[in-house]
Each structure stands twice: as C-alpha cells, then as structure tokens.
Amino acid sequence: MALRALANVKTLGRLRHQQIRGLQTFTLPDLSYDYGALEPAISGEIMQLHHQKHHQTYITNYNKALEQLDDAIAKGDASTAVKLQSAIKFNGGGHVNHSIFWKNLAPTREGGGEPPHGSLGWAIDQHFGSMEKLVAKMNAEGAAVQGSGWVWLAVDKELKRLVVETTANQDPLVTKGASLVPLVGIDVWEHAYYLQYKNVRPDYLKNIWKVINWKYASEVYEKECP
Amino acid sequence: MALRTLATRKTLGALSTFPQQLRGLQTFTLPDLAYDYGALEPAISGDIMQLHHQKHHQTYITNYNKALEQLDDAIAKGDASTAVKLQSAIKFNGGGHVNHSIFWKNLAPTKEGGGDPPHGSLGWAIDQSYGSVEKLIAKMNAEGAAVQGSGWVWLAVDKELKRLVVETTANQDPLVTKGPSLVPLIGIDVWEHAYYLQYKNVRPDYLKNIWKVINWKYASEIYEKECP
Numbered sequence: 083m084a085l086r087a088l089a090n091v092k093t094l095g096r097l098r099h100q101q102i103r104g105l106q107t108f109t110l111p112d113l114s115y116d117y118g119a120l121e122p123a124i125s126g127e128i129m130q131l132h133h134q135k136h137h138q139t140y141i142t143n144y145n146k147a148l149e150q151l152d153d154a155i156a157k158g159d160a161s162t163a164v165k166l167q168s169a170i171k172f173n174g175g176g177h178v179n180h181s182i183f184w185k186n187l188a189p190t191r192e193g194g195g196e197p198p199h200g201s202l203g204w205a206i207d208q209h210f211g212s213m214e215k216l217v218a219k220m221n222a223e224g225a226a227v228q229g230s231g232w233v234w235l236a237v238d239k240e241l242k243r244l245v246v247e248t249t250a251n252q253d254p255l256v257t258k259g260a261s262l263v264p265l266v267g268i269d270v271w272e273h274a275y276y277l278q279y280k281n282v283r284p285d286y287l288k289n290i291w292k293v294i295n296w297k298y299a300s301e302v303y304e305k306e307c308p
Numbered sequence: 309m310a311l312r313t314l315a316t317r318k319t320l321g322a323l324s325t326f327p328q329q330l331r332g333l334q335t336f337t338l339p340d341l342a343y344d345y346g347a348l349e350p351a352i353s354g355d356i357m358q359l360h361h362q363k364h365h366q367t368y369i370t371n372y373n374k375a376l377e378q379l380d381d382a383i384a385k386g387d388a389s390t391a392v393k394l395q396s397a398i399k400f401n402g403g404g405h406v407n408h409s410i411f412w413k414n415l416a417p418t419k420e421g422g423g424d425p426p427h428g429s430l431g432w433a434i435d436q437s438y439g440s441v442e443k444l445i446a447k448m449n450a451e452g453a454a455v456q457g458s459g460w461v462w463l464a465v466d467k468e469l470k471r472l473v474v475e476t477t478a479n480q481d482p483l484v485t486k487g488p489s490l491v492p493l494i495g496i497d498v499w500e501h502a503y504y505l506q507y508k509n510v511r512p513d514y515l516k517n518i519w520k521v522i523n524w525k526y527a528s529e530i531y532e533k534e535c536p
Contacts, residue, residue, distance in 0.1 A: 131508055131509060135508070136509055139509070168456070172456045228396070228480070229457055229458035229459075229478065229479035229480075229499075230457035230458045230500075231457075250457065251456050252456070252457075271500065272458075272499065272500035272501050272504060273500050273509060276500060276501060276504045276505065277504065277505065277508075280359055280363070281359060281363040281364055281367070281501065
C-alpha cells in the first residue's frame with residue numbers, strides 16, 4: 083500500500099520526483115543535446131515543440147490522472163479507477179515513449195547515425211541480414227502505421243530475440259508483449275515530422291536514421307542479452 | 309456479382325472520369341472543392357487546405373483504388389485469405405476517402421455562408437437536444453480535443469431514432485462503424501495534419517476557429533432529408 087506520509091512540497095522541493103501523500107509525479111526530462119542539434123534530420127522547431135509542448139502535456143495530464151486515481155483508490159471508488167485507465171495508458175504511455183525517444187536520438191557529432199558494433203550489430207545481421215534490411219523493414223512498417231503510433235526495434239528478453247513491432251497512439255511496447263524491451267522507438271505521429279516533411283512520412287523515416295543513437299540501444303541490448 | 313465486361317480504357321475514354329469502370333470495378337478520383345484553397349482563411353490556412361486535399365485525400369483515393377483492384381482480383385480467384393487481409397486497407401483508405409469527401413462539403417467561405425448558424429428544423433433540433441448551438445459546439449470541441457491520437461468528431465443524426473448524436477471515430481473509421489443508422493451531418497478532422505502547420509499542438513484553437521467556416525446549409529439539407 084502507498085506510504086501516506088504528511089510531507090509538504092517545500093520539504094521535498096529538491097527531489098526531482100515529488101512525493102505528495104505517497105504519490106510519485108513526474109517532470110519533463112531534459113534533452114542531452116540542443117533542440118537544433120539534430121538538424122537537418124529533424125528541425126529545431128519540431129524538437130522544441132515536441133519536447134516542451136507534446137511531451138510536457140503528456141506529463142501534466144499523466145500527473146493529473148495519477149492524482150485522480152490515487153484519490154479513487156483511497157475512496158474505494160472502483161468505477162472511477164477503471165474509467166481513468168484510458169487517461170493513464172495514453173498519457174503515461176506518452177511519457178514513457180517520449181522519454182525513450184529522446185535517448186534514441188543523438189547529434190551526428192556525438193555518434194548519432196553510427197551503426198551498432200558489438201553484440202547488437204551482430205544480432206541485427208543474424209536476424210535481419212544487415213542493418214540496411216532492418217532499416218528498410220522498420221521504415222516500411224512505420225510508414226504503414228494507420229493513424230498515430232510508433233515503430234520499434236525491441237529485444238524479447240525471454241526469447242533473446244530481436245523484434246520489429248508497431249504500437250498505436252501512445253500504447254507502450256509492452257502492450258504488444260510483456261517480455262519486449264524497447265531498443266529504438268520512432269515516433270510516427272504527424273507532430274513528429276509534419277512541420278518539416280509535411281505528408282511525406284517516408285522521407286522523415288529515411289532521414290531519422292542519421293541521428294539514431296545506437297550506443298544507447300546497444301547498452302540496453304547488452305543488459306538484456308549479456 | 310460484379311459485371312465482367314471487357315471494356316478498354318480507350319473505349320470508355322469518352323465517359324467522364326468519375327468514376328471509371330474497368331472490368332466492372334468502380335474506382336475513384338479526387339473531388340474538386342467548391343472554393344479556393346485560401347478561401348477559408350484565417351480559420352484554416354490555404355497551405356493546409358492544399359496539402360490536405362491534393363496530398364492526403366488523393367493518397368487515400370490512390371490507395372483505395374489499389375486495394376479495390378487487389379480485392380476484385382482476390383474475389384475473382386476465390387482467394388478468401390487475401391480478401392480478408394485487404395479489409396484493413398479498404399477500411400482505412402476507403403474511410404479516408406469517404407470522410408474527406410464529406411469534410412470538404414462541411415466547409416464554406418464566410419462570404420458564402422460559412423459559419424452562419426442553422427435555421428429551420430436542424431436549428432430547432434439542436435436547441436431541443438443541446439440547449440443551443442453554443443452548447444453543441446462546446447460539446448463537440450471537448451470531444452474532438454479528447455480524441456486520443458488521430459480521428460474525427462461528428463454531429464450526426466440517427467435516422468432510426470430521429471435523434472442528433474455527437475460521436476467520435478478513430479483514424480479513418482467511417483461514422484457507420486459507431487452505428488449503422490448514423491448519418492453524418494458535420495465531421496471535423498482532428499488528425500494533426502488538419503491543423504498542425506497553423507495551430508501546432510493547440511488542437512483546441514483549431515476547433516474553436518473552424519466553426520467560422522462550417523457550412524450549416526449542407527448539414528441542414530442532409531438533416532431535412534433524413535427527418536422530413
């Protein structure tokens with residue numbers, strides 16, 4: 083059961099995750115690069131809106147839904163608790179997905195776009211034939227997402243196998259399989275590319291690989307498949 | 309069963325291009341707008357209208373035609389597996405074509421009546437069901453803003469119950485997927501492509517402004533046909 087400590091916000095002010103009556107809320111994580119640092123693959127304008135507006139809104143609404151859920155649980159109000167699941171999944175998923183996405187990207191001069199070496203590179207060749215074939219598959223599936231969603235490279239931590247998967251809206255990858263661990267996620271919502279690429283999602287997908295941070299993907303992979 | 313006549317495109321060339329018949333299969337072409345791309349400004353920018361019409365709607369039509377030809381082929385061969393697999397492409401692209409065709413008729417420049425509230429029986433029905441046009445708009449805007457991901461918000465009439473309904477659909481699902489007796493009166497596209505270049509992430513501002521160019525005359529005509 084959640085800890086019901088009476089602590090005011092000032093006391094906890096220095097913590098990044100605020101605790102109010104045992105409820106953890108969230109704040110917008112910083113990017114480790116400037117908004118313009120991923121150009122020309124992704125424009126600075128898109129990066130700023132995507133981070134400061136879209137991701138922030140998911141966090142704000144997730145926190146609100148969590149407080150309402152906490153309240154409903156405390157009162158034993160099952161009907162409200164169940165009704166809130168849609169807001170929890172959508173906004174919580176949006177927060178989870180975008181937090182991964184920022185780490186999936188890096189400026190070219192910090193390694194963005196450099197193909198993976200080590201065990202992940204080997205696994206990609208084994209499973210897909212080559213990096214180029216993996217990229218082609220992810221781009222085809224990403225372009226084919228009907229509506230809003232994401233395309234993922236994941237590792238199934240039970241089967242120790244690489245998987246390409248898509249999710250709708252802000253559904254997190256686990257909704258497609260409890261043992262799927264995201265390595266690379268690409269946002270294919272129109273807000274992720276429209277200002278720069280307009281309706282041409284395939285061009286966005288072609289170019290984003292120039293700033294994909296394979297170092298992070300390799301770290302996650304090596305943790306699941308040591 | 310579809311008519312299987314052998315007619316070449318040249319023979320049929322004299323027929324107007326909408327819709328074309330090829331081995332009994334009707335395909336589709338992009339309908340023209342009744343107004344210029346810039347005529348809905350400042351509510352919706354000319355940039356958006358042009359991309360939305362010439363790129364997004366055209367792509368749904370192109371892909372719908374392709375899926376229809378593949379479906380026609382699968383049906384001719386008795387290939388049920390392929391026929392079923394194609395339903396997703398049919399629903400998405402066919403729905404996209406149906407929805408956008410309605411949408412262009414739902415819009416009109418202000419100098420051609422866009423934004424003028426409905427009079428006659430539709431206006432009365434709105435007041436009866438919602439209290440006022442303002443309350444209806446507030447409800448539609450709230451539901452449109454709350455669509456998670458891509459979709460549409462609709463004002464519809466249930467032709468069985470003779471009742472107005474506000475409904476939302478996901479992606480390009482046509483309104484009938486929410487009820488076979490629902491007839492769309494007004495649909496508002498809340499996909500990001502419908503507003504992002506102008507309103508960025510602020511979908512509520514787009515929804516607030518689009519009512520200035522909503523063509524209530526068309527909605528009234530449809531309503532009066534279903535509820536005479």
